[in-house]
Amino acid sequence: MSLRIDARKNLGDFLLDLKIESSSKRIGIIGSSGSGKSMMLRMLSGLSTPDEGVIMVNDTCLYDSARSINLPARDRKTGFLFQNYALFPNMTLEENIIFSLDKKSLQIPEKISSLIDMLGLDKLRNRYPSQLSGGQRQRAALARALAIDPDILMLDEPFSALDNHLRRQTIDRFVDYLEDYQGIILFVTHNMEEAYRLCDEVVVISKGRVDSIGKREEMFSNPPTRTAAKLAGYRNITPTANLQGGKSRLLNYGIDVERDAAFKPYAILPGRGLSLCSEQEPGTFKAFISDIKESPFSVVVSLEFENGLVPLEWDIKRSLWDGFEKKDLMETLHIGIDTSEIIYLD
Numbered sequence: 278m279s280l281r282i283d284a285r286k287n288l289g290d291f292l293l294d295l296k297i298e299s300s301s302k303r304i305g306i307i308g309s310s311g312s313g314k315s316m317m318l319r320m321l322s323g324l325s326t327p328d329e330g331v332i333m334v335n336d337t338c339l340y341d342s343a344r345s346i347n348l349p350a351r352d353r354k355t356g357f358l359f360q361n362y363a364l365f366p367n368m369t370l371e372e373n374i375i376f377s378l379d380k381k382s383l384q385i386p387e388k389i390s391s392l393i394d395m396l397g398l399d400k401l402r403n404r405y406p407s408q409l410s411g412g413q414r415q416r417a418a419l420a421r422a423l424a425i426d427p428d429i430l431m432l433d434e435p436f437s438a439l440d441n442h443l444r445r446q447t448i449d450r451f452v453d454y455l456e457d458y459q460g461i462i463l464f465v466t467h468n469m470e471e472a473y474r475l476c477d478e479v480v481v482i483s484k485g486r487v488d489s490i491g492k493r494e495e496m497f498s499n500p501p502t503r504t505a506a507k508l509a510g511y512r513n514i515t516p517t518a519n520l521q522g523g524k525s526r527l528l529n530y531g532i533d534v535e536r537d538a539a540f541k542p543y544a545i546l547p548g549r550g551l552s553l554c555s556e557q558e559p560g561t562f563k564a565f566i567s568d569i570k571e572s573p574f575s576v577v578v579s580l581e582f583e584n585g586l587v588p589l590e591w592d593i594k595r596s597l598w599d600g601f602e603k604k605d606l607m608e609t610l611h612i613g614i615d616t617s618e619i620i621y622l623d
């Protein structure tokens with residue numbers, strides 16, 4: 278499996294300039310709104326043409342401006358699953374699925390039947406989209422995208438309209454359905470948990486460019502950039518100052534910490550690195566709570582430090598929070614910091 282995109286497109290006040298090389302089968306594309314994710318999928322599928330560059334999928338060249346190659350969309354083996362599924366309302370489920378196939382191929386019936394069976398749609402073949410539930414429409418759209426046996430399956434936030442529970446269930450089913458799929462999956466999402474669940478590699482796009490790319494574990498546990506860190510859900514990102522004696526000052530919080538690694542100008546202080554200490558011990562910091570946001574499984578506590586500029590957000594598991602004596606939390610707190618949990622970055 279390999280994907281190579283090195284393409285540029287000028288959209289007036291927005292310049293898309295993407296360079297991606299990956300040999301992963303499951304690639305997550307994350308980035309804030311308007312960063313260029315959908316435009317990248319459109320260029321891959323042939324719905325939009327770059328101004329210049331190269332797009333290769335495995336050994337197939339889809340686009341190469343230098344060689345005047347630009348395969349039409351219908352000749353690119355790309356499957357697209359949109360957020361709204363985009364089924365044709367006047368066609369039955371089966372007609373929707375076979376719509377984009379070469380109707381002369383002898384293999385159609387068997388292939389379609391096994392797809393329909395695999396997705397549990399057998400009894401619904403002759404229904405129209407309006408006669409299907411949301412989940413059934415989603416499976417029909419997936420069947421249609423897979424019917425052409427695509428080299429790349431592109432999922433453009435297909436779960437964003439679902440509530441949390443249904444979303445998890447649907448993703449679990451997708452993971453099962455797609456186990457046997459041999460092509461590349463490109464999965465656009467704002468949701469990092471989903472990217473982690475479905476992808477081996479994650480590409481972060483920011484302002485039309487690739488900000489970073491890496492294996493999913495690395496991107497989450499040790500994000501290489503501030504953009505990747507924010508998208509990975511880290512809350513406490515601060516500029517730092519280099520102090521004598523191998524220490525860093527975390528400027529947002531006015532905290533000085535010992536450092537094992539070389540100096541870097543930014544740091545992330547993950548919530549898991551904080552602990553509540555009973556009294557002022559060396560290496561603890563005085564703070565008070567300025568805000569508490571409770572949700573069913575976790576609590577986010579805003580901690581104001583003596584010399585801090587902004588509060589530090591402490592994400593605490595509900596079970597731990599419930600064990601705290603609340604009246605003690607109204608006093609000045611002594612917060613310990615496990616410096617080995619601090620992530621330094623450029």
Ligand SMILES: Nc1ncnc2c1ncn2[C@@H]1O[C@H](COP(=O)(O)OP(=O)(O)OP(=O)(O)O)[C@@H](O)[C@H]1O
Pocket residue numbers: 288289291308309310311312313314315316317
């Ligand atoms: N046809 C177009 N003409 C001009 N600019 C466009 C066109 N389509 C998209 N853009 C611009 O290109 C940029 C990238 O858009 P794109 O839809 O790829 O973003 P995105 O990352 O998918 O965002 P979202 O997460 O909100 O869907 C945006 O600034 C958008 O306004």
